[in-house]
Amino acid sequence: MTETEYKLYIDDVIRRVETARLKVSDHHIVKIVAVSKYSTADAIERLYRIGQRAFGENRVQDLEKKAAELEDLPLEWHFIGNLQKNKINKLLEINPSLFQGLDSLELAHELQKRLAMREMRLDCLLQINSAKEESKHGILPENAIAIYKQIQKECPNINLKGVMSIGAHSDDKALARKSFETTHAIYEQLENATICSMGMSGDFELAIECGSNMVRLGSIMFK
Numbered sequence: 001m002t003e004t005e006y007k008l009y010i011d012d013v014i015r016r017v018e019t020a021r022l023k024v025s026d027h028h029i030v031k032i033v034a035v036s037k038y039s040t041a042d043a044i045e046r047l048y049r050i051g052q053r054a055f056g057e058n059r060v061q062d063l064e065k066k067a068a069e070l071e072d073l074p075l076e077w078h079f080i081g082n083l084q085k086n087k088i089n090k091l092l093e094i095n096p097s098l099f100q101g102l103d104s105l106e107l108a109h110e111l112q113k114r115l116a117m118r119e120m121r122l123d124c125l126l127q128i129n130s131a132k133e134e135s136k137h138g139i140l141p142e143n144a145i146a147i148y149k150q151i152q153k154e155c156p157n158i159n160l161k162g163v164m165s166i167g168a169h170s171d172d173k174a175l176a177r178k179s180f181e182t183t184h185a186i187y188e189q190l191e192n193a194t195i196c197s198m199g200m201s202g203d204f205e206l207a208i209e210c211g212s213n214m215v216r217l218g219s220i221m222f223k
C-alpha cells in the first residue's frame, strides 16, 4: 500500500468507529489505541504520520524497545498485557500513559509498593474477565466493584480510570454482546471512572454499541 492508499484505508476504519459511536450518541467519543504488538517501529511511524498517536503493546520488553526506538515522536504508550511482578520496575521506568491490565488485588498491592518507593502515580484500568474464560486474565465480574473500591482505598498511587475487558471468544454474537454489557454495567456503577476499554479488530463495532469508549485495534490498523 502506498501512503495515500493506507490513509484512505485508515479513514475507512475511522468511519466504521464513527458510525458505531453515533448509534450511541453524538456525545459518545471513542478513542482508538493502535495495538502494535505484531508491528515494527517503521510501521508505527507510518501510522503516526497519518495521525495516530496512541499505541499499545502487550509485552514489557517490546514496549521498552519500541518506545526507545520512537522516543523522538510524541506518542502515547499503553501497556495492555499481563504484567508479571518481575517486570513491574521495568514498566515503571517506561512510565506508560495507561496500564490497562491490572488484573488482581495482589498485583495492585505490589504495584502500589513500587510506585510509592518511586514517588510516582500510574493511571490504570481494572481488567475484567467478563466472559469468565479460563484462558483469560482479569477479575470476575461479581467481584469487580468491591476490588475496584478496595484498590482505590488501599493503593493511593494507583489512579484507577475505569475498566478493560476482552470480549467473549466466540462466533456467537449474543455471547460477545453479553460480555460487553457485563463490563459496561460494572463501569457504570463506578464513581469517577472515565474509561471503558473494550473492542478489538473483530468486534469493535459491537463493543462501541455496548458503551465502549476506547477500542484496542491491532491487525486492522496495520496493513
Ligand SMILES: *Cc1c(COP(=O)(O)O)cnc(C)c1O
Pocket (backbone or CB within 6 Å): 035, 037, 058, 080, 081, 166, 200, 201, 202, 216, 217, 218, 219, 220
Ligand atoms: C492483541 C490485543 C488486541 C488487538 O487485537 P486485534 O484482534 O489484532 O485487534 C487488543 N487487546 C489486547 C489485550 C490484545 O492483547
